[in-house]
Amino acid sequence: MADQPIRLANFSGYFGDRFTAVDEVLAGDPVDVLVGDYLAEITLAALAARHLADPDRGYVEYFVDQLRPHLATLADRRIRVVTNAGGFNPAGLAAALRDELDTAGVGLRVAHVEGDNIASRLTELQRQGHRLENLDTGQPLSEWPVRPIAANAYLGGWGIARALGEGADIVVCGRVTDASLTVGPAAWWHSWRPDDWDRLAGAVLAGHIIECGPQAVGGNFSGFTSVEHLLTPGFPIAEVAADGSSVITKHAGDDGAVTVDTVTAQLVYEIQGPRYLNPDVTVHLDDVRLTADGPDRVRVDRVTGSPPPPTTKVAIFGQIGYQQVNTVYVTAPGIPAKVELLRRQLERVTPEGVRLRLTTLGTAADDPETQWDATVAVRILATAADREALTRLGLARLLGSLYLQSYPGYFTDVAGTQQVRPGPRIEYWPGLLKLDAVGHRVVLDERVLEIAAPEHTAAPEVVAHPEPTEIPTAEPARRVPLGTVAHARSGDKGGNCNVGIWTPYPAAWPWLRAFLSTEEIRRLVPEVKDLDIVRHEFPELRAVHFVFRGLLGTGGSANDRVDQVGKAVGEYLRATLVPIPPLLLDSLGQTHDAH
16 A cells, blocks of 8 residues: 555635535546545634534534435445544544434544544643743733633644544544644554655645645646636545656546646745745745656655644634624716715714724726726725614615615616624634644544554744845846746735745746845735744745734734735735836737736
């Protein structure tokens, strides 16, 4: 078994991903393990509120519906399933699956991994001296003026490996890291040791690349127009070899494409920089190499690793109030004056304790050809510490009363559903906890198997890259969108937003790295000009990577940006006009001017 690469097929990238994915994957190419990722920080926030209201819930219930028709097939083909759909209640999901197996008469064994949920231990841990300091600010949890309602430590993959080694067919987890869903099966298959740093690092990277499902197969890819069949991009497969190298591919009959650029897009997504931290290993991304290995096949190698950090992240959530959002529309001319009148009319009747944020989305055309070319949307977000204040505001009712007394042309989308009831507003605290203070257990056939913390840890190296010093050529430049020569992918890391910008053209790399300084980014993106910005370079990927600290407030579940988790920041950057030397553009066959 260990002589052959393990083939791991992703079937979910987030809570709400395509429901038919399990059907599609099992109809595709042969694989050894199905891995389903359902959790993210914003997902945990939503599940936390659900679990708080009903302790028997808190797991991804529709996962049972996805698996139910395929239980006999899984048994016949000896395909294992590993998922973090357990959320806050992996034991509950495991019990639900056992009931389904009993009903179907299928003899598969279900294990669950637990220990990540430390909400009941927070007081005890702080009493023992664990500060649970904020990953971004360094403040101890004791200074957070919010009552935690959930706390989950990120676990590694060794519990999954142990469960599979003990004969489990389905392994249900709570908050393991996304990559652990791949690391655990790979370590089990290849009989790796806990100190096989390079091999583990390779598996972490393979897991990171496939964890978001179709994103590695052309979904959400800035070069999507180059992907011939993208109507329903399939889910990726990672073939992880015994040395930790991998090949990323897809099911042959599925839409989408696996190329060096689609894999790069996922590699630079939601990373901290050249050191990717995991409870099992610290991954060094500096020299990672991606090479085409045939149609829809990309080889990932030269991945190195070192001992994991002594701490793991703890996702802590607390409710800070309630929120409500609705949208109205404004048509030119005079849009700024119309929005200002709307703001004053709303603020005049806003109860004390309610905060309003109006965000104008879009820009009206100077000479509109249609009414919609002249129209922008205004998003109105109301937040308050208590539900009663928002109830008194009655935002939906208030907006409905303005038709005859606000700006000319006032309208809402009467065919749409107005949000009438306020919803909870959840804040995120990314805490740190020593790995040896986290319980990590596997429950299988009523046996509890303890998973030891790593014997060797090391504080992660801080990698700093100097700002570019050479000045891009002074020859007359042509102002064109940055996306003419570069791809980008952005996402969230708690309250921070990361964006990776890379070029598929080797000839464009010297210009890109020299042009994209931190100072230039502050000019291109005024919203980040006063933020702390971290910049790194990945020459092997021809990529420049930035982290915008605090752009997303304290995290996607509580911040009041429309793009809550920064998914479109990269595309915004690609749309900005930048001066590129004409000789470079001509050499790349890019001859069009700015538009």
